[in-house]
Amino acid sequence: MQQLDFQLRGEFIALCDLLKLTGVSDSGGAAKALVADGAVSVDGQVELRKTAKIRAGQVVALTGVRIRVVA
Secondary structure, eight states, X not given: OEEEEEEOOSSOEEHHHHHHHTTSSSSHHHHHHHHHTXXXXXXXXXXXXXXXXXXXXOEEEETTEEEEXXX
């Protein structure tokens, strides 16, 4: 499983933006589709909200990739 660290520049980032900025998805539309399909989990729970606020300390996971958000 690929492990990525994402440096947060602010209080939070929208989930679909995080997927796009880390290169996990090719575009914002592809990121929204991944979330809508239930393929993304945040801290072990499936997340269906495309604009869920992801904060430092949270871990986002999908097939083959874990993204750790750090402050």
